[in-house]
Structures are given as C-alpha cells and as structure tokens.
Amino acid sequence: MEVFVARQPILNVNDEVYAYELLYRNSEENRFVPIDANQATSEVLMNSFVTIGLERLSQNKPCFINFTEDLLFEKVPEYFNPQQLVVEILEHVSFSLDLIRVCRELKGKGYLIALDDVIDLDRASLYELLPYVDILKVDIRAVTKENRWKIIRLTEDFNLTLLAEKVETREEHHQCKEEGFELFQGFYYSKPLIVKGLEIPFYTGTYFQMIKELSATEEEVNIEKVTEILEQDVALTYKLLRLINSSQYRVKVPVQSIKQAVMLLGTESLKKWLYVLSVEQTAPVTSSKTQLILKTSLLRAKMCEQIAIRIRTKAKADGFFLTGFMSLIDVITQKPVGEVINLLPLDTAIKEALLGTENIYRQILDMVIGMEKADFEILESHLIVGGVGFTEIFEIYGQAIAWTDQLYQEHFTESAT
Structure with a gap:
C-alpha cells in the first residue's frame, strides 16, 4: 500500500x-x-x-x-x-x-x-x-x-x-x-x-496480542512473550527496528535479536509505539502475495534458528532467527536490500549476511534457501557447515513447516481475511 x-x-x-x-x-x-x-x-x-x-x-x-x-x-x-x-x-x-x-x-x-x-x-x-x-x-x-x-x-x-x-x-x-x-x-x-x-502491512492479530500482553503492569510484562509475538510478524519487527534507529533511544549496540530490540526499547516505549499505530489505523494484510512472503519469512527464520541450534554455533540462535526473518525484507519493502538493511540497527555480521557476504549466518541462510528451492546442489555445498546431513535438514524443514502452519492457523487466518 x-x-x-x-x-x-x-x-x-x-x-x-x-x-x-x-x-x-x-x-x-x-x-x-x-x-x-x-x-x-x-x-x-x-x-x-x-x-x-x-x-x-x-x-x-x-x-x-x-x-x-x-x-x-x-x-x-x-x-x-x-x-x-x-x-x-x-x-x-x-x-x-x-x-x-x-x-x-x-x-x-x-x-x-x-x-x-x-x-x-x-x-x-x-x-x-x-x-x-x-x-x-x-x-x-x-x-x-x-x-x-x-x-x-x-x-x-x-x-x-x-x-x-x-x-x-x-x-x-x-x-x-x-x-x-x-x-x-x-x-x-x-x-x-x-x-x-x-507501507508494509502487518497482521492485526499480532497487533492485538501485543496490546493485550503490554496491558499488564511494567513488572508483570513478560518480555519472552512479547518477543514471541513479534517473531510472528516481520512487518511489526521491521517497524520496531526502524523506530529504534530513529528514536531518542537510538542504539549504540547493534541489535542481534528481536528480544534485544524489545529490551533496548522498553515496555513503556513499546506501549507508546502501539498507541501511535492504533491511531494510524494501518491497513491489515490482505494481499495473498504478501501473506506468502511473510509466511516464507517465518519458515526461513525457524529453519535458520533450528539449524544453528543443531550445529551448536558460537553465535546465539536468536541471531539466526532474525537473519532468516529479515531475509525477504527487500521484497516486502520493494527497495534494494542494501538501502533497507543499512537503515536498520542490526549486528554487523547479520547485516553482512543479508547483503550476501559469506559468514556463518549467510551459510545457514543459503542452506535454508537451497532447501526451499529444492536446489540440492546448493544445499549439498553448505551441508559441510557443522557436519549436518540431509536427513537432519529434511527433519528441520518438516518441523519448521509444521510450526509455521500452526502459527499461521492460530493467529493469522482470521486477521488476513
């Protein structure tokens, strides 16, 4: 829109x-x-x-x-x-x-x-x-x-x-x-x-979940739950990262995970941000193409996270989730990937991976994309990372699809209609 x-x-x-x-x-x-x-x-x-x-x-x-x-x-x-x-x-x-x-x-x-x-x-x-x-x-x-x-x-x-x-x-x-x-x-x-x-449309379902979760007192707000809700909607996460980059709380430490972004901003600022969104009345997701892109972002995020856990990378799995989650942000915003990524306060290694530079984040993302496209040549060339095999990749892929489908069914079907 x-x-x-x-x-x-x-x-x-x-x-x-x-x-x-x-x-x-x-x-x-x-x-x-x-x-x-x-x-x-x-x-x-x-x-x-x-x-x-x-x-x-x-x-x-x-x-x-x-x-x-x-x-x-x-x-x-x-x-x-x-x-x-x-x-x-x-x-x-x-x-x-x-x-x-x-x-x-x-x-x-x-x-x-x-x-x-x-x-x-x-x-x-x-x-x-x-x-x-x-x-x-x-x-x-x-x-x-x-x-x-x-x-x-x-x-x-x-x-x-x-x-x-x-x-x-x-x-x-x-x-x-x-x-x-x-x-x-x-x-x-x-x-x-x-x-x-x-404008990047977001799901009204996740928005109302955020409102409900943040309606508790500051001491009672569950940061883990807020993070979990944001991890369901790439549009809200993108808006959050852009706001962090333009706010008076502009971060000096690059963001490595969605949870870190939530903690940097704080619950009171999140409430303020949601208030502005509620008045703005942004249109919810309606385009089937947009729904597919957002769903693919979720699938990539979960796969990247689970592969990172399986191979026990030194970097935290949250960062791999964020990498997969933001990997289609150029398609969603219809802007060159460099233009979009450079506006976000992301960790340097995550930024480089999203821009195509070879590192552990990029290797795992390429592995996921290879699986997504059924390009076994690309997939095989990256399986050496951590010694993960075809069987494990297929298992992770199946689990990620099940997770995404369940999430989509529970939270997004109603708000997308």
Missing part, C-alpha cells in the same frame, strides 16, 4: 534549508483531506520516520510536525529524537496548565517547540507558555501590521525565533527579513512536495 507525506522547506536568512514541515496527505493530489487530527499526525509520524525515512524525506534535517493535545499528553513526541523533531502546537490547542507542563518537560529534554499561527496576543495563558517556546510561526497574511510589531517586540522579551509563513512574493520576503524574521516558509520558496513510500 502506498503512503504519502508532503514536505515544505523552511529557509533561514541565508536562503538555506533549515528544516521541513511535514504535512498529512492521502494521495499524490497536493491538498489536505479532512481527517481526524490525531490520525493525521500519527500517519505523518509513522510514514515519515518508519516507512519513508527521514534520510530520504528531509535529508535528516529537523522536521516540524503538528501535535494534538491528545498526542502531547500521551508524550508521543518523546519517542522521537529531539534533534530530528520540532514539536508544533496548533493555534486551536488550549494553553492549559497541563499543556504548559508538557511543554516544560519537552523543553527540558531538548525538544524545540514551535507555536503556530500566533495572532491573538491577549489569549489566556499565552505568556505562561512562551518561556517554553522556541519558535513563533506568524501567518503574515492574517496578522495586522500593529500586531506584527507587537509580536516582534515579544520575541525580544522571550528570546524567540520568528518564522514567517505564507510568504508568496519577493517583496514579502525582503520585508520580513528587514523586520527581524529569521526563518521563512511559503509558496515563494516552494509549494509542499509529495513524497511517497510503500
């Missing part, structure tokens, strides 16, 4: 791109379609940070994203890297004590906060909020000249950066510069540009 995000550049006084504002779109038609604000923001977040990726969408420059009260109170911005995200508060949001508290906490954690469409300077609690705001966005077409000068004086009192939006002419650009605006956005520079990507 294709997904879309619109981006519009924000320039500095040197006419260089400082950041991009990311906007909700549901097609290649460049206009906003009315939608629930929580869902719009959630889709922008997931499509930008996970599906498309900031390296492509914004060249890793900061991104302005609108946040609703609900998402702010759920602390959703805190999941993402403060170096990549500018939290934009819309004009209709109530400047309540709770909102001010949230902004104070975000500011303390290094997030930049932008206040959109500042027009009414007499608005209740505005001055209590401003100490925690970094950027004031001013619609130069909506603000009177008198209020504009009041806003400019206000920025000096609170050390704020002024952003002029809806700049449409060269004259307006120069006038805003002379008035002290430091950032600029509008059709004069660029209209919003649509960027599209391919």
Whole structure:
C-alpha cells in the first residue's frame, strides 16, 4: 500500500534549508483531506520516520510536525529524537496548565517547540507558555501590521525565533527579513512536495496480542512473550527496528535479536509505539502475495534458528532467527536490500549476511534457501557447515513447516481475511 507525506522547506536568512514541515496527505493530489487530527499526525509520524525515512524525506534535517493535545499528553513526541523533531502546537490547542507542563518537560529534554499561527496576543495563558517556546510561526497574511510589531517586540522579551509563513512574493520576503524574521516558509520558496513510500502491512492479530500482553503492569510484562509475538510478524519487527534507529533511544549496540530490540526499547516505549499505530489505523494484510512472503519469512527464520541450534554455533540462535526473518525484507519493502538493511540497527555480521557476504549466518541462510528451492546442489555445498546431513535438514524443514502452519492457523487466518 502506498503512503504519502508532503514536505515544505523552511529557509533561514541565508536562503538555506533549515528544516521541513511535514504535512498529512492521502494521495499524490497536493491538498489536505479532512481527517481526524490525531490520525493525521500519527500517519505523518509513522510514514515519515518508519516507512519513508527521514534520510530520504528531509535529508535528516529537523522536521516540524503538528501535535494534538491528545498526542502531547500521551508524550508521543518523546519517542522521537529531539534533534530530528520540532514539536508544533496548533493555534486551536488550549494553553492549559497541563499543556504548559508538557511543554516544560519537552523543553527540558531538548525538544524545540514551535507555536503556530500566533495572532491573538491577549489569549489566556499565552505568556505562561512562551518561556517554553522556541519558535513563533506568524501567518503574515492574517496578522495586522500593529500586531506584527507587537509580536516582534515579544520575541525580544522571550528570546524567540520568528518564522514567517505564507510568504508568496519577493517583496514579502525582503520585508520580513528587514523586520527581524529569521526563518521563512511559503509558496515563494516552494509549494509542499509529495513524497511517497510503500507501507508494509502487518497482521492485526499480532497487533492485538501485543496490546493485550503490554496491558499488564511494567513488572508483570513478560518480555519472552512479547518477543514471541513479534517473531510472528516481520512487518511489526521491521517497524520496531526502524523506530529504534530513529528514536531518542537510538542504539549504540547493534541489535542481534528481536528480544534485544524489545529490551533496548522498553515496555513503556513499546506501549507508546502501539498507541501511535492504533491511531494510524494501518491497513491489515490482505494481499495473498504478501501473506506468502511473510509466511516464507517465518519458515526461513525457524529453519535458520533450528539449524544453528543443531550445529551448536558460537553465535546465539536468536541471531539466526532474525537473519532468516529479515531475509525477504527487500521484497516486502520493494527497495534494494542494501538501502533497507543499512537503515536498520542490526549486528554487523547479520547485516553482512543479508547483503550476501559469506559468514556463518549467510551459510545457514543459503542452506535454508537451497532447501526451499529444492536446489540440492546448493544445499549439498553448505551441508559441510557443522557436519549436518540431509536427513537432519529434511527433519528441520518438516518441523519448521509444521510450526509455521500452526502459527499461521492460530493467529493469522482470521486477521488476513
């Protein structure tokens, strides 16, 4: 399923791109379609940070994203890297004590906060909020000249950066510069540009299992069970790895297993991630081709794991499961394997194996692929690994098929229909 995000550049006084504002779109038609604000923001977040990726969408420059009260109170911005995200508060949001508290906490954690469409300077609690705001966005077409000068004086009192939006002419650009605006956005520079990507569908069955498992208290959450659920769905695992790579908890230690990824992220962050997914309402798996690919990923994962256990490799079996699990990610995402794998925080040896480099992970994966294709020449050339024989491989293959079929029948049949 294709997904879309619109981006519009924000320039500095040197006419260089400082950041991009990311906007909700549901097609290649460049206009906003009315939608629930929580869902719009959630889709922008997931499509930008996970599906498309900031390296492509914004060249890793900061991104302005609108946040609703609900998402702010759920602390959703805190999941993402403060170096990549500018939290934009819309004009209709109530400047309540709770909102001010949230902004104070975000500011303390290094997030930049932008206040959109500042027009009414007499608005209740505005001055209590401003100490925690970094950027004031001013619609130069909506603000009177008198209020504009009041806003400019206000920025000096609170050390704020002024952003002029809806700049449409060269004259307006120069006038805003002379008035002290430091950032600029509008059709004069660029209209919003649509960027599209391919969404990876996931099984609603595994999603609801995750919700159920994480609904327990933090002390009662069973990490083994959460890992087991994720090991059933390559799409959710891929999203998890992408989120880890783009979050403020970006890992310094490469991921060697799904369990390690879960533990690095933590149950509270997992709950936050699932909340965003629930609001986003991503479409479940429906394509028979996609179902087949995901099922094959499961089969490969189980076979790689069981062969590793059988031959007693020095590396943990979890890493072999992850290698098999991610071995078709290029087919699922419809992107070159190098492009996809390099975006994931995987262990170097696992990455190299997925990219085709010969190592123990690759040898076992090739053995599995040889069995899958009934290519006995390839299979035989790899049987020397650990001294495993044809009989054992066929036994493992049969067990892996039985495991995959049972898993598929128990959890996926209903959600895929």
